[in-house]
Amino acid sequence: TSYVPSAIAADELFDKVNTLPGSRRLTQDQVFYLNRYYFMRDLQQAMNEVQTNRGIGNITNSIINPSSHMGFLKLQSPEGEVFMTHVVVNEMPRDMTNTHLFQKAQQFPFPIELHVKGQFQEKDKTLRRVAMAKQRFKVTDEEMEAAGADAEGDDSVEINRHMLNRLQNGIRNEGINYIKWMATFVVTGKTKDECKSRANTIIR
DSSP, X not given: OOHHHHHHHHHHHHHHHTTSTTOOOOOHHHHHHHHXXXXXXXXXXXXXXXXXXXXXXXXXXXXXXXXXXXXXXXXXXXXXXXXXXXXXXXXXXSSOTTOOHHHHHTTSSSOEEEEEEEEEOOHHHHHHHHHHHHHHHHHHHHHHHHTTOOGGGOXXXXXXXXXXXXXXXXXXXXXXXXXXXXEEEEEEESSHHHHHHHHHHHHO
């Protein structure tokens, strides 16, 4: 009984994306393979080999071991084993125009994935956080002035204060939406050393 509404929802979703050039439905074999891939990663198995056992339990029959190697996940399955880690994008330019993270990800000489997750933030909550940050800047200015330092000469303080003012004005007056987001590169390797070497290449 639950299949019918799910099928209808899938048909409605396909009708929306079917207007895109080259769009087509995945076959059942392809859906099975894509779900199986997340537990195999870099094993490069042929699709017909992966699909020999089509039971639901066989989709997720890998052992995920997070404890044997600090900072890495070890995935063990009947097809083999592979190591995986994440490299978090923790520094971005203040002006993110033409950053092109996905284009940069395609330039590496080994397979990686780039995952981006974002969440729209509530307007009032964001404005409260901006006000708190501006108050911290004010306190910092007062402390630096009391110590005889020149807060106005610190470029980073001035730039951050300017960015906070722009964000505050944009939310209040222009109705812009603030998105809290994160991006990570998913790196794999047949051995821990290979996985670590690839991760270090991305960091550099």
